[in-house]
Amino acid sequence: ETGVTQTPRHLVMGMTNKKSLKCEQHLGHNAMYWYKQSAKKPLELMFVYNFKEQTENNSVPSRFSPECPNSSHLFLHLHTLQPEDSALYLCASSQWGIRDTQYFGPGTRLTVL
Amino acid sequence: AQSVTQPDIHITVSEGASLELRCNYSYGATPYLFWYVQSPGQGLQLLLKYFSGDTLVQGIKGFEAEFKRSQSSFNLRKPSVHWSDAAEYFCAVGLSTTSGTYKYIFGTGTRLKVLA
Numbered sequence: 001e002t003g004v005t006q007t008p009r010h011l012v013m014g015m016t017n018k019k020s021l022k023c024e025q026h027l028g029h030n031a032m033y034w035y036k037q038s039a040k041k042p043l044e045l046m047f048v049y050n051f052k053e054q055t056e057n058n059s060v061p062s063r064f065s066p067e068c069p070n071s072s073h074l075f076l077h078l079h080t081l082q083p084e085d086s087a088l089y090l091c092a093s094s095q096w097g098i099r100d101t102q103y104f105g106p107g108t109r110l111t112v113l
Numbered sequence: 114a115q116s117v118t119q120p121d122i123h124i125t126v127s128e129g130a131s132l133e134l135r136c137n138y139s140y141g142a143t144p145y146l147f148w149y150v151q152s153p154g155q156g157l158q159l160l161l162k163y164f165s166g167d168t169l170v171q172g173i174k175g176f177e178a179e180f181k182r183s184q185s186s187f188n189l190r191k192p193s194v195h196w197s198d199a200a201e202y203f204c205a206v207g208l209s210t211t212s213g214t215y216k217y218i219f220g221t222g223t224r225l226k227v228l229a
Contacts, residue, residue, distance in 0.1 A: 043219035104156030
């Protein structure tokens with residue numbers, strides 16, 4: 001595998017379920033990001049990790065819980081979600097630095113029933 | 114507050130025609146500016162970026178963008194559009210935060226349709 005991979009690509013879950021999204025980067029980067037992409041809304045940066053340390057949490061509800069066990073893997077744990085959380089969740093990675101190019105995965109399409 | 118505006122939600126052009134996608138930002142200092150493209154079912158791909166220097170930036174796939182400080186704009190252009198350019202295009206601003214890290218603010222995107 002090359003680049004940034006995300007699994008699963010599609011996920012349907014009930015409001016009481018617990019699920020996790022996985023992201024893996026094969027680019028040797030040290031920064032990873034979670035974004036939420038909803039229809040007709042700007043892409044929202046949710047979490048930023050630099051060398052496994054969380055550096056940004058943009059007022060994301062606690063029902064979203066990120067985990068970064070190492071610089072190659074990033075998880076987003078989901079529990080008791082709401083229907084308005086249905087969206088495309090994108091993972092990205094880069095070298096740490098505002099000038100460095102982010103590489104995005106294809107996303108996980110999440111539907112909350 | 115910082116923001117990025119892409120005033121055109123949809124644009125349709127004929128193949129071979131020229132293209133300009135508009136982007137305006139609101140930020141006190143000179144930001145780091147980016148254009149990304151997203152094809153259906155895929156993540157975003159960087160087309161080009163601007164940090165400083167020459168205000169006309171060349172990117173991949175024949176795209177270019179011009180930074181105009183006086184207009185707070187960073188418009189994306191292509192002289193001749195190909196059918197494969199049909200996608201959604203996002204403008205973004207990179208900002209340093211007070212906590213010493215950085216974040217990105219994206220526009221809502223412009224969906225490009227190309228007519229054969």
